[in-house]
Amino acid sequence: MSAHGRQVPTGRAGRLRLRRSLATALRGADLLERKLRLLLDREHAERRAAEEADRIWRDRLAEADAWLVRGVLLGGERALADAVPVDRAFIDVEWDALMGVRHPATVAWTAPVRSPTEPTPSNTALAHAETAYLAAVPAAAEHAAHTAAAQLLAAEAERTRQRVRALRRHWIPRLENQLSAVELALEEAEHEEAVRRRWAATHGGG
Structure with a gap:
């Protein structure tokens, strides 16, 4: 017997091998489905966090832009240039791993510091515009980190789903069919052997 070019084991040893292969495939499918659930749960959590960060970011940005227009109208562009600190903001993204998937986990935000000699x-x-912008930047970073995490987790979830589908729809049924065929062949062989023994017994072993 053969299937897709691969030799199907026969006999009692073949039956044992197929049973082990089937048990391994079933156990693997269960583990992959558990992994898939964990990935999907985390992906959904990351997407909810990204949506909340996006809302905060856009609200703060709109608020900052509105205050900025007022500030420029009151003091002119020169006042805006003077109000910008020399120091820059820093964002550090820490990574985590879930089921082997590395993804952004947390964002550390360091606001720019204005020196005592710089004008306020x-x-x-x-x-007010400066305060709103300082709130918008970390929210934007959080949104980007959560969005990236959701995309990475979703990609791995899709790969895992395909592996589960291959096991459940193709590999496991193939092993089950092969095992059934081997067991049927063994039953027939055992039946034929029993018939021969009865015949030999009734004919004196001749």
């Missing part, structure tokens, strides 16, 4: 915003509107 010359009017209240620019001060």
Whole structure:
């Protein structure tokens, strides 16, 4: 017997081998389905977090833009240029792993620090704009990190789903069919052997 070019084992040893292969395939499918559930749960959590961060980011950005326009109207573009600190913001992304999938986990945010010699915003509107922008930046970073994590987890979930489908729809049924064929052949062989023994017994072993 053969299937897709591969030799199907026969006899009692073949039956044992097929039973072991089938048990391994079933156990593997169960483990992959468990992995898939964990990946999907985390992906959904990451997408919800990304949506919340996106809402905060856009709200803060709109607020900051509105204050910025007021501040520039009050103090001019020169006031805006003077209000920008020399220091820059820093964002550090820490990574985690779930079921072998590395993905962004947390975002560490360091706001720019204005030195004592640097001028502060010359009017209240620019001060409000600075505060709103400082709130928008980490929210944007959180949104990007959660979105990237969701995409990485979704990609691995799809690969895992394909592996489960291959096992459940193709490999496991093939092993079950092969095992059934081997067991049927063994039953027939045992039946024929029993018939021969009865015949030999009734004919004196001749």
